[in-house]
Amino acid sequence: MRKALPSWEGKTVIDATNAFPVPEELDGLPSSAFVAKAFTGAKFVKGFNHLVAATLAADPIVEGGHRVVFLSSDDDDAIAPVAALAKQLGFAPVTLGKLNEGGTLVHARGRTWGPLIFQDLFKKEQ
Numbered sequence: 515m516r517k518a519l520p521s522w523e524g525k526t527v528i529d530a531t532n533a534f535p536v537p538e539e540l541d542g543l544p545s546s547a548f549v550a551k552a553f554t555g556a557k558f559v560k561g562f563n564h565l566v567a568a569t570l571a572a573d574p575i576v577e578g579g580h581r582v583v584f585l586s587s588d589d590d591d592a593i594a595p596v597a598a599l600a601k602q603l604g605f606a607p608v609t610l611g612k613l614n615e616g617g618t619l620v621h622a623r624g625r626t627w628g629p630l631i632f633q634d635l636f637k638k639e640q
Contacts, residue, residue, distance in 0.1 A: 522556035526592050530562040532621075532631070544621035546613055557592035560613060561585040561600070564620040564631050573604070579636035580606035586617030606637035 533545035550558040562570060562583050574581040583605045587593050597607040610616030610630075619630040 522553045525553075525555075526557040526559060526595060527553045528562065528596060529558065529560045532563050544613065544618065546617065546621065550613075557587070557589045559585055559587040559589075559592050559596045560617050560620065561596055561607075564628075565634060566632070569634055575604050576636055579638040580604060582606045582608050582635040582637055584608050584610050584620050584630060586610040586613050586615075586620070588612050588614075608637075 527550075529546050529549045531545060531549065533548075546558070546560045550556075564584050565581075569581075570583075572581075581604075583600050585593055585596055585600070585607050586609070587596075593609055597609065600607040610619055619628045621628050
C-alpha cells in the first residue's frame, strides 16, 4: 500500500516526464502544469525531460564537454538546488526561466514538440 506524504511543503519535485500527444484532459496546458497540481505546496522544477532515458543514463561527459540538461520553474528558489544536483551528476544545467516562458521549449503541446526536445547538446569547459 502506497502512503502519500501529508504535505509537500518544503519539498522539491523534479518533473522529468513528457506527455505526447498531450491528453485533452489537460485543457491545452503543458503536462508540467498538470503534474504540478498533484504536488500542491512543493517547489516544482521541470528538468531532465528533453532527452531519452538511455541518453541520460550515458556518461554526461562527452568529448571534453558536459551534456546539457534544461531546467525551468515558476519558483526561482527551486532552480539552484536542482542545478547543483545536475552539476554533481556531471551535467551542465541551463535555466530556461518560467514554465510558461522558456519552459515551453521543452514541452509538448497538442501534437507538436518544443524545439529543444531531443536536442543532445554539450557545454565545453573554458
